[in-house]
Amino acid sequence: MNKEKVLLLTGASGGVGRSLIKGLSDAGYELALLYHDNFDELTSIIQEVKPKNRIGLFKADLRSEAAIKEMAASVFTEFGRVDVLVNNAGTSHSAMCWKQELSDWDNIISLNLTAPFLMCKYFVPFMRAAAYGRIINVSSVVAHIGMPGTTAYAASKSGLEGFTRSLAKEVVNKNITVNNLAYGYMDAGMIDVLNDEMKAIVRAMIPANKFGPTDDILSAILYLADEKSTYVTGQTLHLNGGLFMNS
Numbered sequence: 001m002n003k004e005k006v007l008l009l010t011g012a013s014g015g016v017g018r019s020l021i022k023g024l025s026d027a028g029y030e031l032a033l034l035y036h037d038n039f040d041e042l043t044s045i046i047q048e049v050k051p052k053n054r055i056g057l058f059k060a061d062l063r064s065e066a067a068i069k070e071m072a073a074s075v076f077t078e079f080g081r082v083d084v085l086v087n088n089a090g091t092s093h094s095a096m097c098w099k100q101e102l103s104d105w106d107n108i109i110s111l112n113l114t115a116p117f118l119m120c121k122y123f124v125p126f127m128r129a130a131a132y133g134r135i136i137n138v139s140s141v142v143a144h145i146g147m148p149g150t151t152a153y154a155a156s157k158s159g160l161e162g163f164t165r166s167l168a169k170e171v172v173n174k175n176i177t178v179n180n181l182a183y184g185y186m187d188a189g190m191i192d193v194l195n196d197e198m199k200a201i202v203r204a205m206i207p208a209n210k211f212g213p214t215d216d217i218l219s220a221i222l223y224l225a226d227e228k229s230t231y232v233t234g235q236t237l238h239l240n241g242g243l244f245m246n247s
Contacts, residue, residue, distance in 0.1 A: 006030045006079045007225065010062060010119065011089030013038035016186065018045050019214035020088075020221065025051035027222055032056045032075050032082065034089070054079075062089055062115035063107070072122040084134040084225045085123050087116040094149040105152045112156035113163070120167060124176070133176035134225045137164050141184045141240045157182075161236055168234030177233035179224050184240025187211040208241030 007024055011017050012033035024031060030053045035042045039059065046055060056078050060071035075082060091111045093104040116137050127133030142150050143157035161180050168178040185202050187210075203209060216239050223229060224237070238244070 004030065005083045005227075006032060006081050007084040007086065008032040008034065008075060008082045008123070009086045009088055010034045010115070013042040013045065014089070016183075016214060016217060017088060020218055021045060021051060022049035023215075023218040024221070025049070025053050025055075028053065029084070029225075030054040030056075030079065032058060032079055034058050034060055034062070034071065036061055036089075062118070063110040065118050068115070068118045069122055076126065081130065082123055082126060083130075083132060084136070085119060085127075086136045086138070086221060086225075087119055088138050089115065090138060092150070092153045094153075096149055097151045100152055108152040109156050109159075112153070113159045116160060117163060120178075124167075124171060127176050128171065128174045131175050132227075133171070133174070134227075134229070135164075135167070135176065135178040136221055136224050137161075137178070137180050139164075139180040139182040139236060141182055141238065141243050143182065144238075145243065164236075165234045172233055175230070177224070177229065179233060180236040181217065181220050181224070182236050182238045182240070183212070183217070184238070184243050185211050186217065186239070187213060206241045206243050210241065212239050212241055 007029040009017060009020065009031060012021065013035045021031065031051065033042060033055060035057065042057060058071050058074055060067040062068060089111060091108055093108060095104065120135060137160050139161050140157045142154045143161060146154055164178050164180050171178065185206060203211065220237055220239060
């Protein structure tokens with residue numbers, strides 16, 4: 001891979017982001033890392049993993065179009081390009097539908113669905129001009145099987161998958177691919193909000209009887225981001241340990 005490829009990762013200071021930074025840098029990418037509040041956490045991660053290539057840190061509230069527009073300008077000022085966009089940032093707030101606050105619903109939809117749209121709105125034009133790009137959106141098995149208490153989260157991820165399929169058709173003529181990674185229950189990230197009892201219940205649902213290793217996420221991103229992966233677009237790659245087999 002051309003070592004000058006630039007990869008932009010949202011949600012870089014989260015549990016999954018932490019595990020990806022070293023692997024992506026080792027693979028030769030220069031990294032534009034987005035965060036909102038956790039600057040100290042992100043700088044600590046970078047000091048710990050000692051990336052091999054250039055790193056840029058960019059702050060933005062992904063629920064704000066103005067913040068995304070300003071951040072995009074800063075990224076292109078510093079790096080001059082973005083070859084790969086990974087929309088990894090996300091949030092959840094579990095509640096039964098009839099107990100879900102509208103403010104929580106709006107926040108989940110804003111960060112999980114509207115933010116990837118806005119990121120693409122401001123980065124796709126540069127990819128089109130370069131006639132090259134790889135966009136990877138992070139979805140969830142919950143969009144496919146449903147889970148009690150996740151109506152807002154499932155709606156946001158289902159919407160993201162529809163967005164991905166349509167965007168893929170809009171940009172394929174410019175050598176830009178757009179795909180989803182649908183996580184199951186991984187060993188980092190949102191699983192950390194569960195207590196040990198709930199983790200045991202969830203683990204028992206998974207045919208593989210374990211949470212997914214984040215190394216699998218890294219491998220999937222590297223595959224979809226590769227310049228040789230030209231014919232895979234509009235797809236959803238599932239990382240769920242066979243959870244569909246129980247649905």
